[in-house]
Amino acid sequence: MFKFHLTSRILLSSLLGVTLLPLSANANDTFETRTILPLGTTEVSGTISPQTYVTNAPVMFTISNLEPSETFLAWTDNSFSNIDTVLGNFDESFNLIDSEDDGSPAGNGLGSALVGEVNRDGTIHLGVTGYSDLDFSGNTPERGEFELFVKLGTDHFTEIEDDNHDDHDHHDEVEHDEDEDSLDRYRDEHGHYDHIEEETVDLSDFDHSFTGEIVPEPSIPGNVDFYNFNNLTPGEIVTAEINQGNIDSVLGLFDDEGNLVMVDDDNGVESLSRLSEIVVPASGELNLAVTGYPDFEFIGRQLEEGEYVLSLHNAPEPMTILGTAVVLGCLPGIRKAYKRN
Structure with a gap:
């Protein structure tokens, strides 16, 4: 849903806007169905919603007839598919107790590992889903096979002796520093387990193993809002930005043929977006x-939900800016500002 404001094309930032009634939502999700704004409009507000998925996640696993309160270690191996898993530990009523994202030493570093205790009724309930389904609702774009392993009676992995390495200081420190968290003791400086060059833990030492697969069904795309600002002055330098909003926005600029020529993620305030040094083309649009x-393709594959305000305003006109302005139709490529959480 969106609404827009009218201002003069001559003094974009000096005149008050006139708010019009909201139009129907999801009517402008593509370039072809973009909203042609009234002449002189320089501000529009709207709401975006996230893509939703229909999956079989979380995949649940139960082990019964165990000793209550016994410690256990569980981890996933995503070597089959490189799926980015999230592992959850649930109580006897299937309430989430704890979860972990990228702690497993098995696979490509995107598997999961956690330490827990057997429930009071002698069960372990574990659930595996994909990132970023941290609430285990099943809404994840991840897909693929995985393995789940459980080791009873321990809070750490079984270490492998390195007979070819003379300096055992690091291993001794790991074995005897009981003040460190049982899983953190194995992490490298980047927060991942040291398993790339050589194995330091025995991943074959487990009591229970399972296999599973997360299979997303066709998803419902989130909404994307496309707008056409027109009656602008050709050659004028403007800035487009999300200057209000409670979302992690992505803002894209398209040429008159619908080609994406510029995209920005976080160059605005906090997690909002800004595209600077735009030269209005001859069409005045x-x-x-x-x-x-992370919907950098503008197809609705995004995880954000909330309101925003998109505005155009004049840019300063010193030669340093004029000399580096981006002119639509004369771009050598797409300028991008991506991020990785």
Whole structure:
């Protein structure tokens, strides 16, 4: 849903806007169906919603007839598919107790590992889903096979002796420093387990193993808002930005043929977006689209939900800016500002 404001094309930032009634939502999700704004409009507000998925996640596993309160270690191995898993530990009523994202030493570093205790009824309930389904609702874009392993009676992995290495200081420190968390003792400086060059833990030492697969069904795309700002002055330098909003926005600029020529993620305030140094083309029109992270293709594959305000305003005119301005139709490529959480 969106609404827009009218201002003069001559003094974009000096005149008050006139708010119009909201139009129907999801009517402008593509370049072809973009909203042609009234002449002189320089501000529009709207709301985006995230993509939703229908999956079989979380995949649940139960081990019964165990000793209550016994410690256990569980981890996933994503070597089959490189799926980015999230592992959850649930109580006897299937309430989430704890979860972990990228702690497993098995696979490509995106597997999961956690330490827990057997429930009071002698069960372990573990659930595996994909990132970023941290609440285990099943809404994840991840897909693929995985393995789940459980080792009873321990809070750490079984270490492998390194007979070819004379300096055992690091291993001794790991074995005897009981003040460190049982899993953190194995992490490297980047927060991952040291398993790339040589194995330091025995991943074959486990009591229970399972296999599973997360299979997303066709998803419902989140909404993307495409707008056409027109009646602008050709050659004028403007800035487009999300200057209000509670989302991690992504803002895109498209040429008159619908080609994406510029995209920004976080160059605005906090996690909002800004595109600077835009030269209005001869058509006097600018085509902009608003979506959420990480939908850099503007197809609705985003995880954000919330309101925003998109505005155009004049840019300063010193030669340093004029000399580096981006002219639509004369771009050698797409300028991008991506992030990775």
